[in-house]
Structure formats: C-alpha cells, structure tokens
Amino acid sequence: MADFAAKRFWKDTTVAEVEDGFTVLLDGRNVRTPAKALLVVPTKALAEQVRLEWDAQEGEIDPNVMPYTRGANAAIDKVRVQHAEVADMLADYGDSDLVCYRATYPQELVAKQAEAWDPIIEWVHKTYGARLETRSGVMPVPQDQTALDALRARVHALDEFELSAFHDLVALSGSLALGLAAVESLHTPEALWELSRIDETFQIAQWGEDDEATAVADIKRKSFVHAYTFFHLTQK
Structure with missing residues (x-):
C-alpha cells in the first residue's frame, strides 16, 4: 500500500489491468486513495499518467505535483459517494x-x-x-x-x-x-x-x-x- 503520507520506498512503478479498470503498482503493491480505497481508474491511458506522477516522486511524496492522482482520488473518495x-x-x-x-x-x-x-x-x-x-x-x-x-x-x-x-x-x-x-x-x-x-x-x-x-x-x-x-x- 502507498499513500500521500509515505516516502518513496519502491523502485518499479507499473500499470496493471484489474477487474474494474487499471491500477498502479509500486513494486507490486497497490496504490490506495487517502480513504484507503484501491486506486483503480477506467482507462490505461489515465493509469499511465498516474504512474508517471508516482514514478517522478523522490523522497517524500508531494501531492501538489500529482494532479492526475488527485483527480482520481477525488473521483473515488468524494464524487463516487x-x-x-x-x-x-x-x-x-x-x-x-x-x-x-x-x-x-x-x-x-x-x-x-x-x-x-x-x-x-x-x-x-x-x-x-x-x-x-x-x-x-x-x-x-x-x-x-x-x-x-x-x-x-x-x-x-x-x-x-x-x-x-x-x-x-x-x-x-x-x-x-x-x-x-x-x-x-x-x-x-x-x-x-x-x-x-x-x-x-x-x-x-x-x-x-x-x-x-x-x-x-x-x-x-x-x-x-x-x-x-x-x-x-x-x-x-
């Protein structure tokens, strides 16, 4: 699991297809939203943008430079409910x-x-x-x-x-x-x-x-x- 409280601990950032869409894996571990839901997006293209944001992180994770991740989080944690x-x-x-x-x-x-x-x-x-x-x-x-x-x-x-x-x-x-x-x-x-x-x-x-x-x-x-x-x- 990875969230915005973490520092970078992984080497490989990948996109994986799951039942409901696509997700990002950090050394095989799921990325989760601030509400701890799995971060699953509807298309591979969007997942790739999220992956690039996570891959660009160095040291402590900075959500301010991760607009695609923030948008996906908002969709899952706020708009969905x-x-x-x-x-x-x-x-x-x-x-x-x-x-x-x-x-x-x-x-x-x-x-x-x-x-x-x-x-x-x-x-x-x-x-x-x-x-x-x-x-x-x-x-x-x-x-x-x-x-x-x-x-x-x-x-x-x-x-x-x-x-x-x-x-x-x-x-x-x-x-x-x-x-x-x-x-x-x-x-x-x-x-x-x-x-x-x-x-x-x-x-x-x-x-x-x-x-x-x-x-x-x-x-x-x-x-x-x-x-x-x-x-x-x-x-x-």
Missing part, C-alpha cells in the same frame, strides 16, 4: 450561466459577447434540445425548467471520473454550457478558456494587465486545460 449532489450542484450553473448574461454597454463588449457566446447557446440547443435564453444585466432571471432538466440529465449521466473533471471545467469557467462544450470536444481547451474570459480580456484591452490577476488567471487556465485532458483520458 455523493454523485447526485455533485451533479446537481454543477447542473445548477445552467440557471445562471455565464454565456447567458450580457452587458448592456459599451456596445463593443456587447458585440464581443454575442460573437463569442451566441454560437455556444445555439450548440447547446442543437445538441441537447435545451434552449437557454440570454439576459441583459446582472439580475438573475430563471431559465426554462424543461431546458434545465435536459442539461441536468446529461450531467447526471457522467460517471464519477468524468464528473470529477467536469466539476473543474464548470467551476473554473463559470459556465455549464462551456463545460459541456469541453466534454464534447467542441473546441480546444485553450479556445474554450478564452471564451470564458471575454469580459476580462475586454477590460485588459481597456485598462491594461494587473500582474497578480494575470498570475491567478494563468493558474486557473492550466487547471482548466488539465481537467479537459483528464476527462478525455477517462474515455474508453
């Missing part, structure tokens, strides 16, 4: 989706939002039969419940590993629609991230960059791209 609650939380983003709330001025920003986000709304309608309506200003206006129910069903259909990645895609972008576009590979992760940043990009163009805000945004961008990759590595 509260799948419905997590799915509902993420589906709720649809009722206040970033791409639906539009500025009323200046006209340049209004136009940029429409150009970037209208195709996403149309894609959601075409793909899921869910018509999301745009709103002007920041005051919340509920969406049609039939549309929300269709999107909720799609979110609930995700398994625990998919939902673990989907959580970051939605939470980081602020958009259920963009999260769904990510899982369906509508655009590259970088392009989707930029779509979530229309307002910020406009403000930077007007007033210039803030170094601290830029650094935070870059961390979020990298996390979004990682979540996109993690999701697609779970696909069999």
